[in-house]
Amino acid sequence: EAGVVQSPRYKIIEKKQPVAFWCNPISGHNTLYWYLQNLGQGPELLIRYENEEAVDDSQLPKDRFSAERLKGVDSTLKIQPAELGDSAVYLCASSLDQGQYNEQFFGPGTRLTVL
Amino acid sequence: LAKTTQPISMDSYEGQEVNITCSHNNIATNDYITWYQQFPSQGPRFIIQGYKTKVTNEVASLFIPADRKSSTLSLPRVSLSDTAVYYCLVGDYKLSFGAGTTVTVRA
Numbered sequence: 001e002a003g004v005v006q007s008p009r010y011k012i013i014e015k016k017q018p019v020a021f022w023c024n025p026i027s028g029h030n031t032l033y034w035y036l037q038n039l040g041q042g043p044e045l046l047i048r049y050e051n052e053e054a055v056d057d058s059q060l061p062k063d064r065f066s067a068e069r070l071k072g073v074d075s076t077l078k079i080q081p082a083e084l085g086d087s088a089v090y091l092c093a094s095s096l097d098q099g100q101y102n103e104q105f106f107g108p109g110t111r112l113t114v115l
Numbered sequence: 116l117a118k119t120t121q122p123i124s125m126d127s128y129e130g131q132e133v134n135i136t137c138s139h140n141n142i143a144t145n146d147y148i149t150w151y152q153q154f155p156s157q158g159p160r161f162i163i164q165g166y167k168t169k170v171t172n173e174v175a176s177l178f179i180p181a182d183r184k185s186s187t188l189s190l191p192r193v194s195l196s197d198t199a200v201y202y203c204l205v206g207d208y209k210l211s212f213g214a215g216t217t218v219t220v221r222a
Contacts, residue, residue: 042202101164
């Protein structure tokens with residue numbers, strides 16, 4: 001079974017430029033998560049989707065970050081414009097359903113460097 | 116959301132048992148305890164989950180005392196490949212990973 005796929009794996013941009021990350025969850029997984037992970041810290045939840053609906057985006061900096069999950073499958077996370085402090089790893093995860101009982105499967109992440 | 120406290124780092128040697136204790140004093144009645152493992156340049160990976168007493172799988176054991184205010188992840192006979200960061204999480208989908216415990220296994 002294929003795991004969570006993310007692309008690109010690495011991205012280097014200059015500040016104020018836009019950037020987008022793509023995630024393809026495991027087939028059949030209704031719940032999709034985007035996390036941000038800074039160096040030396042654990043992942044922090046940005047947004048959670050149930051199918052195509054964003055059910056928790058309270059941690060998403062909406063002035064510059066946006067996300068979508070078209071047709072309840074693939075998802076895209078966008079930053080516009082990027083700032084130096086956005087340099088981090090962006091992780092996508094999926095699970096069969098919401099709730100703590102459902103194991104989350106993580107992708108390898110996209111490492112963003114903002115210069 | 117229950118807050119967790121775990122050691123920042125632990126060192127061990129190959130073949131030893133590693134026990135990582137996580138404190139979660141304000142755990143709620145319906146909260147489960149979940150542990151994830153993360154290797155460098157990879158996303159976290161589920162290890163084990165439990166509610167009370169003891170849970171064992173092919174990778175680890177999880178010990179949870181009756182008051183559930185702490186839990187201990189036990190990794191038997193570790194190898195160099197067990198060097199990773201281990202996260203203790205408690206509660207619902209807003210998983211708060213914290214900084215985790217960096218376990219370093221030496222030859």
